[in-house]
Amino acid sequence: MTDKAMTMILDLLRDAFEDAKLPPFYEAKKTIKKLGLDYTKIPACPNNCMLFWEGDSELEVCKHCGTSKWSSNKKKKQAAKVLRYFPLKPMLKRLFMCSKTAEHMRWHASESNPDGLMRHPRDGEAWKTFDQIHSGFSSDPRNVRLGIATDGFNPFGTMSSTYSIWPVFLIPYNLPPWMCMKHTSFILSMIIPGKQTPGNNIDVYLQPLVKELRELWNDGVETFDSSLNETFRMHAVLMWTISNFPGLGILSG
Template sequence: MDKSWIKQPHTSTEYDQGIKGFIIFAFRDELENGEIICPCKCCGFKKPQSRSIMYDHLKCKPFPKEYTIWIHHEESIGETSTIPPSNVSNIVQDTVVVDDHMQNMINDAFGVEDPTNEVPIESNAKIDQNEDMVPKASQQRYEETKEYYELSREGEQPLYEGCVKYSRLSFLVKLCHIKCLCGMTNKAMTMVLELLKDAFEIANIPNSFYEAKKTITKLGLNYEKIPVCPNNCMLYWGNKEDEERENCKICNTSKWKSKAKVGAIGVSGDGNNRKKIPAKVLRYFPLKPRLQILFLSSKSAEDMRWHAIDSKNDGMLRHPRVSDAWKHFDLTHTWFASDPRNMRLALASDGFNPFGMMSTNYSIWPVIIIPYNTPPWVCMKDTSFIMSMIIPGKKMPGNDIDVYLQPIVKELKELWETCVDTYDSLKKKKV
């Protein structure tokens, strides 16, 4: 059997016909609804999958190039080569695929890892033979998961030819993590990437940090910049009139810094032609996408129902769900309490000195959201905290913090009044 298609690009016609042939060969002795182990790098010859799911996996995640003798799928050595039986164990070891944790995270976050989740690789995906192997997903589902496929393609690209430890995406994420931990500037990151690109020409590395951010932002880690009055009077946000204002409608303070670097033409606070830079900027992280991810991920979707499923109560207050306030709320809003997936959120904020020097008169106030649906050993971990906004210094907001909370209050009201559809990895459907 010709297996040259294994080394072809997974978007080519030869590769597509090849995986169809492999599936027909692998399922030759199985029933129509049977399952066998999948050779994709995510399943790693460990998880049994159906025909349609295996086709999706192999179409999205390239067929392992070392797996040329299909001994895991009952192909005898004599059918394809003259390799002595004594070397079969070595062949088995060579077919083990390195598990890409970054790709697993992407699959999990976008809700496409579960076997019953039918997601098309292309909107017009069809098979000439055995059409029942391809799930009948709609064009709408393809459009909804378009971002996943773009990110998945980034994850499939190896860092360099033959690299199995890092993909292009996992390398960029780890590099960005180092940047955050060490406080590196964007300029320093660009210089590091340029050096790596020059030293390792074969590596698939972006030329600048700006290009790298285009990939990183697909993970949903973006935020909005909202100009603020330096005296904490108002946000230049909410309607067109406020957004276009040049001065605060309360204290008449200029929206812009009086001293700025010479750059694009614009009028700053001192009347000179300088680059227009807001005097104060609020960083706001949209809440809805982050709440949706909690249900897209199979590791957290079950925890979001914990408060309603766990009925143990020994009289100790270990979680807000056993408090009188929680019970009173459930009695008042029975429609909300009827669905355990409805979110119970806590909001907290506190200031700290980002420079680590007590003599520096500056403080940053992050606003954190905590999902109380989850058990206490999960919701109180810092990894479960949801960053909502970062209120800049140099003075504390004090009683004016309500000015900064306007975006999150508006979004919470929208969530209360209208439901937001999302994919539930436990229900395996959009609800």
């Protein structure tokens, strides 16, 4: 949907609901940026060979297959394929901006499990073994443990169009079981464009996420914990992937 169409819808809603305080669309977009909900557009090769990103951002054609970076639309110069990437660090830092959520991010370490039953991944052997191997990471319960899930779907639903778009989600497992698997806790990491499934080339699109995960594991990021009113260095780790078997095959290359 274009910005102009969205503005027209907001104008219609203002006419229908006189008491509603709806900002103009450009003001709403500025608010979203302040909340850390903005995304980065990264042009991609139409054949899923590479991202025009970092050192390759100035290239005009794919260095693998020679395909042009630009679409054939002569009226407006635009990339033929665009990855929407939501930077991870601002979203993880935002989990600690609310004091109640910040407390929940320590739940896995503060709550006991007296009967030994498994209700959450923290009760399993994989979690406990990780804690033993990486004691430095586990010494601060605020360090974030993540799972990743991705699959393709047709956004056009009932239409006959053949199209496959791939959202990539992250799940913060620090949260208690009644929170971590709710859709409101999911973190949208990126939207991999169609029309065709990326297949084994999905690793091309995962590069920005892998880079941030490496930085979060090795260096961390300064984060303010509103529940304890202090700043700490937050680290993160990707512990699991969640997918069906075809998706697992693609995700693992």
